[in-house]
Amino acid sequence: MKLPYLTLFLLGLASCQLEVNVDYSEIEDPLADLWDPELAPFYHGVASGDPTQDAVIIWTKLTPADSTPEAKGTWEVSSSEDFSSIAKSGEYTTRPERNYTVKIDVKGLEAGSTYFYRFQYEGSYSISGRTKTAPKQTEQLTLGVVSCSNYEAGFFNAYNALAKNEDIDVVLHLGDYIYEYGVGTYGDSSTGRFHRPVHEILSLEDYRTRYAQYRLDKDLRAAHQAHPFITIWDDHEIANDSYKDGAQNHQEDEGDYGVRRNYARQAYYEWLPVRESEKLYRSFSYGDMARLIMLDERLEGRTQQVDSLTAPDLNSPDRSMIGAEQMSWFQNELMSSQAKWNIIGNQVIFSYLNWGFPGFNINLDSWDGYPVEQAAIMDFIKTNELDNVVFVTGDTHSSWGLEVTNDPFGSYQTDGAVALELGTPSINSSNSNERAPTELVLEHEVNIVKDSLNPQLKYTNLRDHGYMVLTLSENEGKATWYYMETILEPNVNVASNKEMTFERGVLTLKE
Numbered sequence: 001m002k003l004p005y006l007t008l009f010l011l012g013l014a015s016c017q018l019e020v021n022v023d024y025s026e027i028e029d030p031l032a033d034l035w036d037p038e039l040a041p042f043y044h045g046v047a048s049g050d051p052t053q054d055a056v057i058i059w060t061k062l063t064p065a066d067s068t069p070e071a072k073g074t075w076e077v078s079s080s081e082d083f084s085s086i087a088k089s090g091e092y093t094t095r096p097e098r099n100y101t102v103k104i105d106v107k108g109l110e111a112g113s114t115y116f117y118r119f120q121y122e123g124s125y126s127i128s129g130r131t132k133t134a135p136k137q138t139e140q141l142t143l144g145v146v147s148c149s150n151y152e153a154g155f156f157n158a159y160n161a162l163a164k165n166e167d168i169d170v171v172l173h174l175g176d177y178i179y180e181y182g183v184g185t186y187g188d189s190s191t192g193r194f195h196r197p198v199h200e201i202l203s204l205e206d207y208r209t210r211y212a213q214y215r216l217d218k219d220l221r222a223a224h225q226a227h228p229f230i231t232i233w234d235d236h237e238i239a240n241d242s243y244k245d246g247a248q249n250h251q252e253d254e255g256d257y258g259v260r261r262n263y264a265r266q267a268y269y270e271w272l273p274v275r276e277s278e279k280l281y282r283s284f285s286y287g288d289m290a291r292l293i294m295l296d297e298r299l300e301g302r303t304q305q306v307d308s309l310t311a312p313d314l315n316s317p318d319r320s321m322i323g324a325e326q327m328s329w330f331q332n333e334l335m336s337s338q339a340k341w342n343i344i345g346n347q348v349i350f351s352y353l354n355w356g357f358p359g360f361n362i363n364l365d366s367w368d369g370y371p372v373e374q375a376a377i378m379d380f381i382k383t384n385e386l387d388n389v390v391f392v393t394g395d396t397h398s399s400w401g402l403e404v405t406n407d408p409f410g411s412y413q414t415d416g417a418v419a420l421e422l423g424t425p426s427i428n429s430s431n432s433n434e435r436a437p438t439e440l441v442l443e444h445e446v447n448i449v450k451d452s453l454n455p456q457l458k459y460t461n462l463r464d465h466g467y468m469v470l471t472l473s474e475n476e477g478k479a480t481w482y483y484m485e486t487i488l489e490p491n492v493n494v495a496s497n498k499e500m501t502f503e504r505g506v507l508t509l510k511e
């Protein structure tokens with residue numbers, strides 16, 4: 001969702017197209033000027049992801065000197081940082097058909113263990129990454145939670161801060177890993193960070209180039225080097241407000257949506273360290289501490305958004321966010337989980353939320369726009385007396401502490417919440433005070449947490465960029481939001497943070 005323009009509009013301020021006087025047309029290779037020659041031929045670094053108790057995906061991208069039809073090299077996984085004790089090793093083959101990306105599902109590893117990994121090609125080594133398998137048992141689990149990084153909006157300082165946070169076991173990336181727009185359409189050209197290719201991405205080559213550009217960013221590279229990621233896409237990995245059969249930002253003259261969606265999906269699987277599978281929704285077991293359930297709320301089962309709360313089919317049972325097949329999988333995951341916590345990797349806000357703007361109070365791209373499935377999930381959680389469900393949410397570029405309900409003035413008052421929801425701010429995608437005066441935004445924050453509007457909303461910050469950490473132990477949970485000093489220049493300082501705590505089985509958030 002491209003919300004900030006909307007909030008800007010509602011605050012009565014005009015958005016403007018940015019003036020861009022950069023001509024990239026003469027640059028033969030639109031990315032070569034971003035390469036660090038010392039990293040050749042692995043300019044894009046390394047990444048790891050989808051850890052299980054005995055396996056993890058390791059990833060790199062090779063840039064051979066010529067466009068060879070096939071390139072072969074080796075990989076190593078070690079329990080020591082200096083690679084003196086190799087746990088697993090092997091050979092890889094990559095080809096232009098997969099954009100020379102390399103993805104290995106390394107199996108036979110020890111649970112709950114830190115490993116280092118690297119790749120080799122013609123005698124040159126990649127940087128070495130650090131990763132961690134999921135534990136069989138643990139007394140504490142620390143999740144980094146991030147979303148929404150827009151190359152044009154400024155620097156990815158929060159990714160760098162995340163890389164430096166050594167407490168983190170695994171990072172959940174909730175989507176908007178890239179943005180699809182062309183230069184100057186959605187961002188801040190004053191930082192001099194321009195999208196490549198310069199036009200909106202449509203073709204497979206376009207999506208690949210955009211991922212390649214993001215992965216040449218040193219801060220994002222550092223985050224992947226430091227931690228394993230579990231990622232899910234939101235809309236901008238395809239196009240704004242995407243759903244199964246279309247998107248707000250896909251027009252007829254941009255070709256067939258299905259073809260574009262397949263290109264977007266292919267590039268995502270090439271560039272992200274996700275296990276190859278037909279479905280992106282999947283779950284991970286962190287011993288008896290947590291089950292991480294990652295939902296796909298865009299391409300699997302989402303039907304088109306309605307355009308108003310009075311739309312006749314808003315409550316039609318034919319409308320869905322995740323679809324029947326994923327819904328039954330999700331319910332099975334919840335019922336079969338023996339874990340102390342069920343953490344839902346969720347893209348758009350699940351709880352009822354009144355945004356409090358005149359003319360815009362309910363976000364119809366979020367779960368509030370899909371009330372039938374929203375209610376079905378709430379009923380399922382209530383009926384089965386699950387009291388350990390925590391949604392972690394991206395998309396809004398803002399921080400949220402919500403006691404989950406779809407009925408804030410009814411059942412929430414009598415029976416309380418059905419779950420908790422914690423929203424992570426954007427890494428750097430624009431939020432409200434980049435489009436409206438900070439005093440107005442601060443005033444708005446005070447207004448929307450009022451009981452008369454949102455009794456279920458316990459905390460929001462609509463101003464700051466950064467990342468969230470969720471720390472879980474047997475009976476307690478803690479969310480910590482880390483806010484960066486700036487995104488307008490390289491700076492890894494955290495300016496402030498905010499904590500909220502909660503107890504297992506008690507669905508309230510405490511300051």
Ligand SMILES: [Fe+2]
Pocket residue numbers: 001148149176236395396397429
């Ligand atoms: Fe976003």
